[in-house]
Amino acid sequence: MITWNNLDTLESFKELSNVKKVNLVEAMTGENGAERVKNYSVPMAAGLAYNYAAKQVDDEVLEGLKKLAKEAQLTEKYAALYNGEMINTGEKRLVLHQLTRGQLGDTVTADGVDKRAFYVEQQQKIADFANKVHAGEITNAAGEKFTTVVQIGIGGSDLGPRAMYLALENWAKKNDKFKMEAKFISNVDPDDAAAVLNSIDVAHSIFVLVSKSGTTLETLTNESFVKDALKNAGLDASKHMIAVTSETSPLAKSDDYLAAFFMDDYIGGRYSSTSAVGGAVLSLAFGPEVFAEFLEGAAEEDKLAKNEDVMQNPAMLDALIGVYERNILGYPSTAVLPYSQALSRFPAHLQQLDMESNGKSVNRFGEPVDYVTGPVIFGEPGTNGQHSFYQLLHQGTDIVPLQFIGFKNNQMGTDVVIQDSTSQQKLCANVAAQIVAFACGKADDNRNKNFEGGRPSSIIIGEQVNPASLGALLAHFENKVMFQGFLWNVNSFDQEGVQLGKVLAKRVLAHETDGALKVFSDLLNI
Numbered sequence: 001m002i003t004w005n006n007l008d009t010l011e012s013f014k015e016l017s018n019v020k021k022v023n024l025v026e027a028m029t030g031e032n033g034a035e036r037v038k039n040y041s042v043p044m045a046a047g048l049a050y051n052y053a054a055k056q057v058d059d060e061v062l063e064g065l066k067k068l069a070k071e072a073q074l075t076e077k078y079a080a081l082y083n084g085e086m087i088n089t090g091e092k093r094l095v096l097h098q099l100t101r102g103q104l105g106d107t108v109t110a111d112g113v114d115k116r117a118f119y120v121e122q123q124q125k126i127a128d129f130a131n132k133v134h135a136g137e138i139t140n141a142a143g144e145k146f147t148t149v150v151q152i153g154i155g156g157s158d159l160g161p162r163a164m165y166l167a168l169e170n171w172a173k174k175n176d177k178f179k180m181e182a183k184f185i186s187n188v189d190p191d192d193a194a195a196v197l198n199s200i201d202v203a204h205s206i207f208v209l210v211s212k213s214g215t216t217l218e219t220l221t222n223e224s225f226v227k228d229a230l231k232n233a234g235l236d237a238s239k240h241m242i243a244v245t246s247e248t249s250p251l252a253k254s255d256d257y258l259a260a261f262f263m264d265d266y267i268g269g270r271y272s273s274t275s276a277v278g279g280a281v282l283s284l285a286f287g288p289e290v291f292a293e294f295l296e297g298a299a300e301e302d303k304l305a306k307n308e309d310v311m312q313n314p315a316m317l318d319a320l321i322g323v324y325e326r327n328i329l330g331y332p333s334t335a336v337l338p339y340s341q342a343l344s345r346f347p348a349h350l351q352q353l354d355m356e357s358n359g360k361s362v363n364r365f366g367e368p369v370d371y372v373t374g375p376v377i378f379g380e381p382g383t384n385g386q387h388s389f390y391q392l393l394h395q396g397t398d399i400v401p402l403q404f405i406g407f408k409n410n411q412m413g414t415d416v417v418i419q420d421s422t423s424q425q426k427l428c429a430n431v432a433a434q435i436v437a438f439a440c441g442k443a444d445d446n447r448n449k450n451f452e453g454g455r456p457s458s459i460i461i462g463e464q465v466n467p468a469s470l471g472a473l474l475a476h477f478e479n480k481v482m483f484q485g486f487l488w489n490v491n492s493f494d495q496e497g498v499q500l501g502k503v504l505a506k507r508v509l510a511h512e513t514d515g516a517l518k519v520f521s522d523l524l525n526i
């Protein structure tokens with residue numbers, strides 16, 4: 001029997017607040033510091049490992065977190081989710097994104113169909129379509145092969161797929177898996193679509209219109225923008241566009257598309273990278289086998305998240321430590337710092353994933369909560385961030401927990417030795433140095449040069465960014481956010497907070513404004 005309780009009503013949470021706080025400087029510089037780095041690590045899928053040695057925890061805090069996981073019924077709630085209970089209470093929907101990559105529990109039947117079978121069928125249809133495009137069986141009107149794929153979508157229909165594409169682009173080129181270049185149009189700023197259209201040959205481009213709802217203003221506007229460009233080039237738009245949407249959306253039955261592939265309302269936009277939303281563009285760009293490997297990595301990570309033993313469940317442990325930092329230590333934000341150029345847009349994806357999911361101030365029953373929920377998420381790839389905002393992270397007045405991600409190997413295999421080390425070694429040396437600098441600090445009589453340390457971080461370490469490790473990484477964060485939502489007792493799967501702005505923008509465009517809205521509209525010349 002599952003009960004959904006607010007975090008501050010849980011006995012184990014109250015106990016946890018009384019557990020002695022860890023002095024991270026002492027823990028890391030003391031005689032057990034090196035042992036800690038070896039031991040405070042848990043394997044993830046695809047050769048990744050989550051190391052939490054530089055987090056502000058010790059065995060006693062971890063014991064407290066284990067009790068919290070049990071009392072909050074995290075394992076049971078995850079099982080309820082993947083077995084098809086209506087976890088998204090706000091929208092009265094199931095939450096099935098894990099089913100797009102594997103069967104974790106019972107057969108889930110909804111809308112009269114086995115949902116796993118439905119997702120696999122869509123993957124198969126996408127694979128057939130992509131193979132035909134690659135083989136030149138589906139071509140443009142002149143019988144020439146398509147060379148470029150352009151995704152039109154925003155939010156979850158853009159950020160995840162774009163981040164995944166960028167993560168695998170160079171890996172695919174290096175490993176002979178690169179089939180088509182992908183571009184993305186998302187912003188309603190006309191300069192976005194115009195710049196992408198200027199950079200491609202439209203006659204050899206396939207456009208993937210992605211919108212779960214089929215009603216998003218930005219996406220429909222950009223669709224018209226692209227259709228105009230195709231028309232101006234003397235091309236038939238319907239021979240260049242495919243749609244990815246839900247079967248109930250207005251786009252589903254249109255004849256305007258070469259093909260349509262479906263996801264459904266049980267997959268939140270920000271959780272849709274492993275559905276047809278990511279599947280179409282990634283299968284076209286890299287081939288269906290690469291997409292399948294990506295799904296496999298995610299599925300393996302989902303399985304790990306089932307583990308009742310917190311110490312063997314990286315996503316659950318990460319989630320618990322995050323809640324401890326937020327609600328007991330009082331840290332307001334989290335920086336995501338991938339030391340990997342391939343992950344350049346991964347922090348942007350995590351911003352949506354985390355902040356749209358857990359940026360809530362009412363619980364799943366609509367009652368206000370008396371504690372803080374989701375942190376502000378931001379980040380940049382290392383080492384670029386070091387030369388930008390790390391000053392505040394090292395010496396600012398707020399303590400910002402850090403999530404490093406690092407890989408032993410690069411993707412391209414091109415490197416040079418300069419001053420006795422390769423660029424890859426320099427990259428990895430920097431991440432190791434930063435973890436220790438943040439955690440341990442360095443005393444200096446000159447206050448301006450003093451580093452207090454005690455700034456917690458964790459690191460996910462892997463061999464290389466490849467389809468499987470990327471899938472595992474993605475699923476790790478999706479599952480972490482899910483577990484944190486369970487702990488905070490919020491519904492992580494709706495996003496009512498984005499509606500008001502949309503309604504007001506429509507009023508502005510219809511010139512139905514007054515007061516402040518009217519003045520701002522006038523200032524912006526609308």
Ligand SMILES: O=P(O)(O)OC[C@H]1O[C@H](O)[C@H](O)[C@@H](O)[C@@H]1O
Pocket residue numbers: 154155156157210211212213214215216219269270356495498
């Ligand atoms: O895929 P769509 O229905 O076009 O939605 C695109 C995006 O817009 C919405 O406003 C939500 O904030 C996002 O969660 C969603 O991913």
